[in-house]
Amino acid sequence: MWSDILYGVLFEPRVTLRRLAEERPLAPALFTFLIIIIFNLVIYRGLILQQQYALDGVEAFLWLYQIIGALFSCCMLFVMAGLFSLLSELLFNKTNASGLLVCFSFAALPGILGPALYYSASIIGLPWLGITCSIVVGVWLLVLQILSLTEALDISVGQAIALFILPGLLILVGLVVIILIFALSGLGIK
């Protein structure tokens, strides 16, 4: 079952994500996400220490930084599932928060490959290959997240992309408004 999902997400993502959104295996999904987080934590630690980014002080805090980062990733998973489901309900009248949570969890699977490929490339002395792999995996993750939205919420790709960029767009607009308010008040215009 798990190997089937793993293969499906990596090589047949659309069909697999639709099935996952319908079946909603929450526990395996969260377990998988946790495994990804823990594995990446270990790989990144090796990467940072191998490349000697870590000076004495940083090294002592590395675990702390990583654990905070892992907790943040877990929180973001729930926030994203909830937020996109809410926005979809408002815009398209379609909602599936738990299905999105499951899809997002499994859609993070290629994320386990990125750091591992980068690390293996740095070991064999080809850092450019590692960077290329990381970029490819990053794009792959993005595509899987869009597919998660289309399959879990049953919306078109265009709608999914619009939904995906909407939170960022809202933040951007908010920032522009705030800057404008400050700029105008600085000029004495009320």
Added chain:
Amino acid sequence: MEGEPDVSKKLVVGLVIIFLLVMGILSIKSAGKSASAGSGTGNDKVGVIEISGTLAETGSSSMLTASGSDAEKIMETIRDAAERKDIKALVLRINSPGGTSVAAQEVGVELDRFRKSGKPIVTSMGDVCASGGYWVACSSDRIVANPSTLTGSIGVIMEFSNLEGLYGKIGVREEVIKSGAYKDIGSSSRQLTPEERELLQGLVNDSYAQFLDQVSQGRKGKMSRAEIVKIADGRVISGRQAKQLGLVDDLGNYYEALDIARKMADMDKDSPVEVLNKPGVWDSLLADVQARRLLPQQNYWRLSY
């Protein structure tokens, strides 16, 4: 996801998992190596103990000394290093202006015990290695200083504040009931009596004599006691001056001290280095908090090197 995954699917998933496991194991190993800060691959290591800031006993640190070195922790680290078979030599990286006399003595005694195990100790002086810091350095086999390191300051000091005038101005008068003439010696509400001064001077002189003994022992064959006494008046000197006078053996940096330690212990040139008292996450956090502590802990008088 129709039925059981076929063999090729299982194979792909299996290969991915194996790849990830191999990378995970390599990463853990790499992190372990980096944590030991060594470049070499041998089993024998040079242990490094960092002594930074004011040297003091546990719990005796005040607001000013909270960011210093804890003598008990340093002693424990020296003992661990003596027991470890992979540690073949020790380098003390000292960057300390001194500390309490007892803390310096305790660390010195533990270093002498370490040397009895046959493993060499080399001191590498940082910005400052003076007074109590130099006391500790004297318990090593070889002392390496940078030319501009501040060292020396061989002497003992005991300080009191006489606030009699201030108390008089604000109307504070201390009432003292004591069992003996010297029980309130060093009281801030009055001047020292000539007898008290003489008594405390004797204490300082005795402690100073102990300091001279330690330096004489540490510089045996390199400096005579008379030569040491001549410069043991509390003066601070540079590393280069100290080399000329015989208070240090070599001029060089931390890496040269490591090389000397490796040579003395017949180790490979690239044998790894392990910092034995590297602060943990909580130590680093607490050190920062303690250094900014507003109220000093119990304040009592003591001898300082």
